[in-house]
Amino acid sequence: MSITDEGEYGIKQIMFLESVWGEGFLSPGGVEEIDLVVKGLDLKGKTILDIGCGCGGAAFHLLRQHGAAHVTGVDVEPLVIERASALAVQYGLTSETTFNTVEPGPLPFADHSMDMIFSKDAFLHIPDKEALMQDCARVLKPGGIIAASDWMRIDDNPPSAQMRDYIKSEGLDMHMCSLERYRNALAQAGFEDIHLLDRNAWYHRKAIDEVAELKGPLRQTFVNLIGENDADHVTEIWEKMVGVLALGEHRPGHFRARLGK
């Protein structure tokens, strides 16, 4: 949610989103949603790349609860990397994590260097999904897994006026595509065993509750954190988001696939 801040994810934005979604999280669902993204996968001893890691909430959970060996988190926003690094110190997880700022574009990692790629609600900021999936395939070891959640759209037609209005109000670079586009991009990049999961119904219900919290019990906390104007502005954006979730055009979802050997 864009509020008066530095960059797309500045200090106010980070403080606000963490207070809605939990320490270390800039996307909804907390650890339960991460558990669903990786459900049934064996992460023990794996090296994982988290693309668009934000403040590191997912990285810490994959290490602590899923037995991953090391998580490298990359993000384009220096302030979220600073926050992730500070949390790693706080949690005593500095040896098991590496957090780095990267430029948008090809991933700065060697071919076949990671066991797994994870991402939570960050790919929406990256326009070329086909190039992204090709690059993920390059960085993964043969047989490696990609497991991601993202904010998507019902299809790849031009967005409706209501959706355009919502995206404009967010003030973020948002390039949401359909789950089907991911299916095709994954297949073209050499991934197999592709599974897609639509999460619209879940997030629609949750976002309604979030609006009720923004307007009710948590209102004063948010006003104290970001000021009255920004609290009003963010509540308005959240209501628009509920509108496009209800319309069925905004469709959070998960996908996972295995790179062919």
Ligand SMILES: C[S@@+](CC[C@H](N)C(=O)[O-])C[C@H]1O[C@@H](n2cnc3c(N)ncnc32)[C@H](O)[C@@H]1O
């Ligand atoms: C909605 S936040 C999610 C952060 C984190 N994955 C989480 O779930 O808390 C999206 C993140 O993607 C990052 N991002 C945007 N464009 C990116 C890019 N090209 N490469 C890597 N990260 C990017 C943003 O800076 C932001 O931290």
